[in-house]
Amino acid sequence: MNNNDIERERKFLLKNVPEFNRKTIEKLIIHQIYVVIDGIVNRFRMTENMDTDKRVYHHCIKKPISEGKFKEIEKVIPKEEFDKMFAKEHRYIIKTRYVYDNNGFIWEVDKYHEMLLVTLEVEFNNDEDLKSFDNEKDIPELIKKLVILEVTGQKSFSNYSLSIEEY
Numbered sequence: 001m002n003n004n005d006i007e008r009e010r011k012f013l014l015k016n017v018p019e020f021n022r023k024t025i026e027k028l029i030i031h032q033i034y035v036v037i038d039g040i041v042n043r044f045r046m047t048e049n050m051d052t053d054k055r056v057y058h059h060c061i062k063k064p065i066s067e068g069k070f071k072e073i074e075k076v077i078p079k080e081e082f083d084k085m086f087a088k089e090h091r092y093i094i095k096t097r098y099v100y101d102n103n104g105f106i107w108e109v110d111k112y113h114e115m116l117l118v119t120l121e122v123e124f125n126n127d128e129d130l131k132s133f134d135n136e137k138d139i140p141e142l143i144k145k146l147v148i149l150e151v152t153g154q155k156s157f158s159n160y161s162l163s164i165e166e167y
Contacts, residue, residue: 005071005072005073006065006069006070006072007069007071007123008068008069008070008123008124008125008126008127008129008130009070009121009122009123009152010068010121010122010124010130010133010150010152011068011119011120011121011150011151011152011154011157012119012121012147012149012150012151012152013117013118013119013120013147013148013149013150013151013157014109014119014120014143014146014147014148015118015146015148016118016146017098017109017111017118018098018100018109018142018143018146020098020100020142024100024101024102025098025099025100026049026051026098026099027050027051027097027098027099028047028048028049028050028096028097029047029048029050029094029095029096029097030045030046030047030048030093030094030095030096030097030110031045031046031048031092031094032044032045032046032092032093032159032163033045033085033086033090033091033092033163034090034092034160034163035085035088035089035090040061041061041160042059042060042061042085043058043059043061043062043159043160044057044058044059044060044077044081044082044085045057045058045060045082046082047097055079056076057076057077057078057079057082058074058075058076058077059074059085060072060073060074060075061073067153068130068152068153069127069130089166091160091164091165091166092163092164093112093113093114093159093162093163094112094113094114095110095111095112095113096110096111096113097109097110098111100143102140103138103140105123105124105138106122106123107120107121107122107140107143108120108121108122108123112162114164115162117162119151120143120147135150
């Protein structure tokens with residue numbers, strides 16, 4: 001298994017979006033759909049950068065390995081392929097993502113459009129960083145005060161579980 005195909009993350013439920021300094025974040029709008037193909041859930045995503053209006057389309061298959069660790073095969077796709085999948089029966093999520101780089105980690109805060117929900121994901125480059133992460137020490141203060149609880153590994157907080165059916 002290629003180590004680049006492994007995603008390691010911790011996920012938290014937040015009270016609200018932190019008050020980021022606009023210069024310290026990247027703001028994205030994400031349209032994410034899930035289509036079942038040959039019995040496998042496939043994720044298709046359109047990500048729009050709010051500063052540049054640039055759109056990027058991805059196809060991903062993500063399989064759990066252990067709590068907070070996934071095998072993730074992802075590739076960039078043309079808009080036409082995304083549109084083709086969007087026309088099929090699917091589940092979807094629309095969210096605004098705030099990407100914050102701090103303390104050697106990338107913090108992704110997602111505010112979901114169809115529900116009153118804000119989550120935080122922090123991704124790690126290796127197993128050692130994932131295991132040594134300390135919520136009290138490593139979460140920046142502007143985020144820490146908004147953490148309700150950690151939801152890593154709780155299936156009900158996966159994006160697929162939160163997605164809405166659309167036919």
